[in-house]
Amino acid sequence: xxxxxxxxxxxxxxxxxxxxxxxxxxxxxxxxxxxxxxxxxxxxxxxxxxxxxxxxxxxxxxxxxxxxxxxxxxxxxxxxxxxxxxxxxxxxxxxxxxxxxxxxxxxxxxxxxxxxxxxxxxxxxxxxxxxxxxxxxxxxxxxxxxxxxxxxxxxxxxxxxxxxxxxxxxxxxxxxxxxxxxxxxxxxxxxxxxxxxxxxxxxxxxxxxxxxxxxxxxxxxxxxxxxxxxxxxxxxxxxxxxxxxxxxxxxxxxxxxxxxxxxxxxxxxxxxxxxxxxxxxxxxxxxxxxxxxxxxxxxxxxxxxxxxxxxxxxxxxxxxxxxxxxxxxxxxxxxxxxxxxxxxxxxxxxxxxxxxxxxxxxxxxxxxxxxxxxxxxxxxxxxxxxxxxxxxxxxxxxxxxxxxxxxxxxxxxxxxxxxxxxxxxxxxxxxxxxxxxxxxxxxxxxxxxxxxxxxxxxxxxxxxxxxxxxxxxxxxxxxxxxxxxxxxxxxxxxxxxxxxxxxxxxxxxxxxxxxxxxxxxxxxxxxxxxxxxxxxxxxxxxxxxxxxxxxxxxxxxxxxxxxxxxxxxxxxxxxxxxxxxxxxxxxxxxxxxxxxxxxxxxxxxxxxxxxxxxxxxxxxxxxxxxxxxxxxxxxxxxxxxxxxxxxxxxxxxxxxxxxxxxxxxx
Numbered sequence: 001x002x003x004x005x006x007x008x009x010x011x012x013x014x015x016x017x018x019x020x021x022x023x024x025x026x027x028x029x030x031x032x033x034x035x036x037x038x039x040x041x042x043x044x045x046x047x048x049x050x051x052x053x054x055x056x057x058x059x060x061x062x063x064x065x066x067x068x069x070x071x072x073x074x075x076x077x078x079x080x081x082x083x084x085x086x087x088x089x090x091x092x093x094x095x096x097x098x099x100x101x102x103x104x105x106x107x108x109x110x111x112x113x114x115x116x117x118x119x120x121x122x123x124x125x126x127x128x129x130x131x132x133x134x135x136x137x138x139x140x141x142x143x144x145x146x147x148x149x150x151x152x153x154x155x156x157x158x159x160x161x162x163x164x165x166x167x168x169x170x171x172x173x174x175x176x177x178x179x180x181x182x183x184x185x186x187x188x189x190x191x192x193x194x195x196x197x198x199x200x201x202x203x204x205x206x207x208x209x210x211x212x213x214x215x216x217x218x219x220x221x222x223x224x225x226x227x228x229x230x231x232x233x234x235x236x237x238x239x240x241x242x243x244x245x246x247x248x249x250x251x252x253x254x255x256x257x258x259x260x261x262x263x264x265x266x267x268x269x270x271x272x273x274x275x276x277x278x279x280x281x282x283x284x285x286x287x288x289x290x291x292x293x294x295x296x297x298x299x300x301x302x303x304x305x306x307x308x309x310x311x312x313x314x315x316x317x318x319x320x321x322x323x324x325x326x327x328x329x330x331x332x333x334x335x336x337x338x339x340x341x342x343x344x345x346x347x348x349x350x351x352x353x354x355x356x357x358x359x360x361x362x363x364x365x366x367x368x369x370x371x372x373x374x375x376x377x378x379x380x381x382x383x384x385x386x387x388x389x390x391x392x393x394x395x396x397x398x399x400x401x402x403x404x405x406x407x408x409x410x411x412x413x414x415x416x417x418x419x420x421x422x423x424x425x426x427x428x429x430x431x432x433x434x435x436x437x438x439x440x441x442x443x444x445x446x447x448x449x450x451x452x453x454x455x456x457x458x459x460x461x462x463x464x465x466x467x468x469x470x471x472x473x474x475x476x477x478x479x480x481x482x483x484x485x486x487x488x489x490x491x492x493x494x495x496x497x498x499x500x501x502x503x504x505x506x507x508x509x510x511x512x513x514x515x516x517x518x519x520x521x522x523x524x525x526x527x528x529x530x531x532x533x534x535x536x537x538x539x540x541x542x543x544x545x546x547x548x549x550x551x552x553x554x555x556x557x558x559x560x561x562x563x564x565x566x567x568x569x570x571x572x573x574x575x576x577x578x579x580x581x582x583x584x585x586x587x588x589x590x591x592x593x594x595x596x597x598x599x600x601x602x603x604x605x606x607x608x609x610x611x612x613x614x615x616x617x618x619x620x621x622x623x624x625x626x627x628x629x630x631x632x633x634x635x636x637x638x639x640x641x642x643x644x645x646x647x648x649x650x651x652x653x654x655x656x657x658x659x660x661x662x663x664x665x666x
Contacts, residue, residue, distance in 0.1 A: 244343035300325035453489025462511035491539030
């Protein structure tokens with residue numbers, strides 16, 4: 001049969017329509033499955049929906065709070081962490097070769113190397129002291145030569161060991177790198193000028209004594225090793241606590257050595273002229289060295305009373321002796337003055353600071369009681385730490401050295417503070433760098449009840465007492481070195497007086513405290529958000545607890561906390577008074593801390609009954625007047641920029657306070 005054209009067209013249209021419907025269904029399913037969430041179910045009752053949502057929210061909050069209490073990553077255990085100790089297993093012994101290798105590859109600042117330099121310096125001093133004496137005085141003989149040979153061999157052996165063993169292995173710095181390679185250290189030493197002088201100093205010219213006779217003149221090449229002595233002197237000063245002692249001893253040794261050389265020269269001159277030939281030369285009586293040394297002392301120091309020289313040689317020798325004596329003695333005296341001045345520089349600075357402060361107090365007629373306390377503070381500060389401000393010394397050090405010193409002194413104390421447990425260790429290190437040292441005298445109040453808490457305190461040395469009651473005669477607790485107080489006030493806000501001190505803390509004796517200010521803490525917490533969360537959580541726990549805030553870190557009965565000095569008023573009383581156009585002078589009464597006392601209020605003449613306030617506790621304040629200049633605003637709300645008063649130009653930008661120090665006010 002032939003196909004029907006109309007049926008074929010209708011079938012094609014139906015097939016096309018079905019394909020379009022399938023494509024729409026596929027697109028709809030794709031959009032549904034690609035959505036983030038399923039479509040919201042239909043809401044039949046808005047009230048029921050709100051109730052269910054509220055119940056679910058409360059359940060989630062409850063679960064979160066319970067989970068926070070049960071699983072707290074920042075919580076600390078009440079038990080003390082046991083100290084870290086080494087395990088009981090046997091330590092493996094290192095071979096002897098390793099110890100020798102470590103000993104023979106020294107660092108210039110190593111104390112073992114400094115000890116070896118002391119031996120080298122002793123050998124050098126043996127040569128420079130005894131060679132001139134043996135060359136000038138008749139100290140060579142068959143019996144004495146045996147001892148001289150033994151000591152000469154020992155000193156030469158020390159020099160050879162230093163040149164062959166120690167110096168080629170000494171580490172050095174090149175381009176910021178520490179070179180420890182044996183080949184490179186040996187090459188570095190052989191290229192130095194010191195190697196050439198050391199090599200000349202160990203040449204055995206003593207063997208010429210076998211041909212020309214025994215003489216100490218063949219050992220004069222040992223004097224070239226003077227650099228080893230100066231190296232020992234510099235290294236010793238770097239490790240000594242009081243280096244000025246060695247400087248004084250070294251300068252004294254220079255003076256004695258110059259006298260020693262002059263004594264040897266005088267004996268040689270006496271032998272050249274002939275012993276006892278004139279009254280000026282040595283007469284040959286007594287101990288030759290002692291008599292010649294006595295002559296050198298009187299000659300170089302220009303004491304006088306010496307015999308007059310007779311011959312031309314004696315006159316020339318004595319004139320040269322006087323000239324050298326004046327030059328050497330004046331140089332050594334100047335060097336000694338510099339050494340003593342450097343040793344007492346800190347003491348001189350302390351005296352100058354104290355004298356300047358005393359002169360300032362005398363100028364303004366400060367009471368003697370205050371002056372005595374200031375002197376006591378100066379004396380104790382200097383005696384305890386040897387300086388007035390430790391920060392001046394630390395400011396000259398690099399940051400790495402500051403951190404090392406701060407960590408060694410205070411990190412263990414900071415880690416014991418419950419407030420900072422769970423915080424980042426690097427944050428604690430940054431806090432250590434912000435600490436400031438303050439010394440309080442006996443009886444000084446560190447904090448007072450009602451004061452605004454802006455810092456925390458760490459007791460470095462001494463003790464403080466938490467006091468209260470009438471006249472602060474009741475001692476609640478005594479805090480000693482290592483204790484911390486005032487740390488809670490760092491986290492509390494000023495809302496409703498939350499950051500005010502709740503107790504009085506007084507220094508029991510001389511107390512040295514470290515202070516950390518709130519501003520410094522907040523500057524640090526900006527870089528440690530996790531630690532900030534920990535501290536914020538602990539601060540909320542303190543605020544939400546039923547206990548009163550213990551800004552000193554100690555719990556007291558509520559009855560004790562209700563006593564003491566109340567908080568002073570922060571807003572001053574201002575009485576404005578007009579002074580010309582544009583400037584207002586405020587007569588301000590600054591209210592000092594109130595003092596409790598009892599007053600008896602008598603009945604008034606008009607018969608009014610004041611019995612209700614009789615025998616009540618009132619606050620007495622001693623008004624102190626300040627004169628404050630405040631720019632008056634114009635009609636447009638802007639402050640007056642300039643004002644001419646009494647021939648003096650006043651430029652006001654904002655608010656300026658002027659305290660009348662001397663003179664009268666107009």
